[in-house]
Structures are given as structure tokens and as C-alpha cells.
Amino acid sequence: MKRFYMFLAIIFTILLLLPLFLDNYILGIFVMIFYWAYVGQTWNVLTGYTGHISLGHALYIGIGAYATTYLALTFGLTPWIGMFLGGLIAVVIALFLGFLGFRFGLRGVYFVILTIAFAEITRLTVSHIEALGSFTGIFLDFNPSFWNLQFRGNQPYYYISLGFMVASLVVVRLIETSKLGRFMVAIREDEEAAQALGVNTFKYNMTAIAISAFMTSLAGAFYANYIFYLHPNTLFGMSTSIDLILRPIVGGLGTLFGPVIGSFILTPLSEISRAYFAKGGLEGLHLILYGVLAILVVLFMPKGIIVYVKKLLSPILKTTHGE
């Protein structure tokens, strides 16, 4: 275990020093890697650990992005505070969704559809609210400063998104080792049995969805001030929700490092292939490849790539399997 922490510390140091050697474009790809690893992780909290499948997690990204931007544009509130208010809104909505779903112990398919429905309702509603830019969306003004969460060049974004990712790893590790985490896994493995043993499953389900929604919405605030353009279809749309779940599943669902590994593999692939195919007029081809890859991973390595990464690293870390 000690060697493992050493290993992590080395990687972290490398990531800290990396911006000294890389140009702005490559840094941008890293920002996206960290960003997707972060949102994959926050989704993983709910779906990976408690087993409730959310296919509408874009909802919380959208809420975070819109709430922060609206507060900044209307009241001049700094995104650093706005993102927490957005997080609270996300929590309220998530708790309502959770109440609907968990009250009846709706599992699987019903819960999936409920999450999609919430995201779609919000997308359509936002598309009709004038103050939120309706169909055309909102363009953000560029006023670089720390308090505006806007910067020239990708280096500050790099460190902030790295901070997000590392923080999510710490939080999820803390959850994993706490009582809450044990209960969540118990719910995933067999909700009825957990209940029979006296676990208040409703309470822990609600806790899990609240934590997940809150953390996801913070990412929205970051995204808004990185992209400078909010559009309901891209922020709340189902394609974002799909994008978001691919990485943790490919990396390894319900594992601490699965989302990170998944993001390091898929994000560069998607960024590069998107640019490459769009140039050749082959729009959509990268999504086809994406889909094929996801199917292959599920069919041939359903436990995710993390299994192979562990095998690969086991001589360095001197761990046995199962660690």
C-alpha cells in the first residue's frame, strides 16, 4: 500500500510539472481529460457504488453551468460562490428525483427513464426561458480574472481541473472507506437483503444521489467558464449523459480509479478523432467508433480496463490480485 501511495505521489508530481513542457493545445486536451474524469467519478458515486443507473447526469452539469452563469451575469456573483448555490439547486432537484424513484424501490429501467425524463424536461424548459437565452443559449463575456474563473490560456484551467479530479478521488476514497460507502455497496449488491439487515436504504440512496448531483454541478460551473457558451442541447442533452458514463464503464465501474483510467484513454481519442473526421467531412464517424468501442469493451472486458492496468502495474507495486 505504501508503494501504491508513492506511485500516486510520483504521478501527481509529474502532472503538476507537465504544463512547463506542453503547449496550449495539448494542455487543453488534458483539461478535458481531468474534466471528464471528474464528472465520470461523480456519476460513479451514484451508479458505480449504489447501482442506480442515471442516464440523465447532464442535468446536473447543465444546472451548475446555468445557475453559475445566471448569477454572475445578473448579480455579478463570482462563480466560486455561484457554483455552490448551483450545487444546492442540483441537490434539491436530485432529492425530488430520488424521492420519486427510491420511495417505491424503483430499480433499473424505471430509474433510468426517470433520470432521462428529468434531464429532458429541464432541457426543454430552459430552451423556452428568455432570461436563460432560450434556444440560442448564452454567450459569456470574456473578463479574465481569478474571481471570474476565466483565464487567458489553458494553464490555470489545467490546475483547477486537476484540482477537481484529485479532490473527487479523495472524496470518493473517503466515502469508500466509510460506513456510508459500505452501505452503498450493500445496496448495489442486494437492496432487499441490505434492508432486511437493517440498512435504511432510502436514506443512503438519497445521500448518494445528493452527493453525486452536488459534485457534478460544480463541473458545470467550470465548463461554462471554460467553453464560454451555454446551449441547452449540449449541456442537458442525452449525448452528454452518454459521454459521461462511457469513461467510468470503460475504465471500471464502481472502482476509484476506473473513471480516471477511462478518461485518459477515451478523451484524447475523442478529441483527436472528432477534429480529424470533421475535417474530412465525415461528421458522426467518431461517434460510431465510440459506440463500437463501448460495445467491445462491455462484451470482452466487462470489468473495465482497470483489471489490465492492475495486472500491468502489479510488478511495480508488488501487489497481489484483489488489492
Next chain:
Amino acid sequence: MDSNLAVQLTIQGILLGGIYGLIALGLSLIFGVMGVINFAHGQMMVMAMYVSYWIFVLFGIDPYLSLVIVAAVIFVLGYVVQSSLVNRILDYPEAIQVLPLVSLGLILENFALLLWGPDHRSPQTALSLKTFWIGSVMIDVSRLIAFVLAIVITILIFGFLKKSNIGKCIRAAADNRTGAILVGINVDRINNTSFALGAATTAAAGVLLLPLMPVSPHIGHDFTLTAFIVVILGGMGNLLGALVGGLILGVAESTSTLFLPATLKQVVSFSILIIIMLFRPQGLFGGKK
């Protein structure tokens, strides 16, 4: 005048609801047998619409006539998907089961985008603009034909499941999987047939929809969701419920345009979904499990 409009919209809703019912029937059939939600359902329907569109454009065969061919094509697609993909993931945890079918939807959607571009296409068939009047209510001929055919196909599928040998096997597998294996039913093959039949059903719905609605690569996803809502409204795996749910949703969406912009009509169907989940999560016709 206003009540006239309401009647008009209600009739339009019922006619469209028949097609919704048909789409949902396919989804419900697949879910009933395998317990798997076909997240690529709407995209399969869009594929059917394109096949039908190209048959019309290239050979001049009217969609209503090509219906059988198109359904057969999508039947094969469904059979292949089930035998090569879905049968392998039946025992996986649900969270992982979702992904391959969502991915399949993504693949089909972008395949259509890649081949035929993002344009909305609509065939100018002989009947596409014909209408007639009953009193003060106007009815599109193609809408009426679509409704009638949708009901006929629904009845045929009911009959097939009730009377035919394969239909009985499908119902047996849906009812009790292990029991079906024990009495010697080849459940894998029944799975393939059920998925294919579900896909062919939604294909037929797509063909009926083609004269009413232009086809473009991205509309599939909305229909997948509509079909889900109808199925939950009627009760998961309940085939009659799918039809009734389709009619209810059709009317609700259509009449909602009286007081909401048409682009918001989906909010109405999602709200119905949430209300159903609050008060009757097993659906209108769902029994206790």
C-alpha cells in the same frame, strides 16, 4: 371555434396514438421476454423510415406497399442484434447492460447521419396531402390509414402470440424462463425471434409515420423516450397497455398544443410519466409483481 379545434386535435391525437402504441408494443414485447430495454428502439425505427424512403425514391414503391419488405429488413437487423449482442449481456448487471444498447442507438443514428446527412426528408406520396372533412373536422387520409394499419398490425401480433406455436413459446419464455427451458424450448432462439419481432413492429410504425413526418437522423431518440413513457403508462410488458397508453399519450400531446408551444409537448408526456410514477408506478394495466 375553439371547441372545434379541440375536437380536431383530439382526433389527430388518437390517430397518432395508434402509431405510438405500435412503437411501444415492440418495446414492451422485447422487455417482456428478455427484461432488457431496447435503448436503440427509436433509432431502429428511423432506419426503417430511411429504408422505406429510399425504396420509394428509387423504385417508386409507396411506403404502404413496402411496409412488409421494410419490416422484414429490420426483423433481420433485430435478429442479428439479439443473437450477436444482447444474448451475451443478459446476465450482466443492469448498469452495464444499458451501455451496449445505448451505443447501438448512437451507432445507428450517426450511421444515418454519415450516409444521408442531417437534412429532413419527406416523400411526396400520392396520399400525403389528401384530406377529407367530417362535419367541420378535417382528417388527413394518410393519418387515418396509418391509424387503421397500426391497429390491424397490433391485432395481428396479438393473434400471433395467442395462437401460433412460436407465439406460445414467446409467452412461455416471458412468463417463466426456467420453466420454458425445462419443457424444451430453445430460449436463445425465442429471444432472437422476440427481439426481431419487436424491431419489425417498430419498423412498421416508422413506415406508417413516414408520410406524416419528415425523417432525419436525430429524431429516433425522441421516439425511444416516447415509447418508454407509453410502456410505463400502460404497464411494463403489458401489450394491451401499450396500445391504450399510446392513445392516451397521443391525445395528451396533441391537445397540449392548445395552450403550450408545440416544442414543449414533450414536457407534457414527461409530466405524465412523473405523475404515473408518483401514484401508480406499476402502470395503468400493470398487475402486482
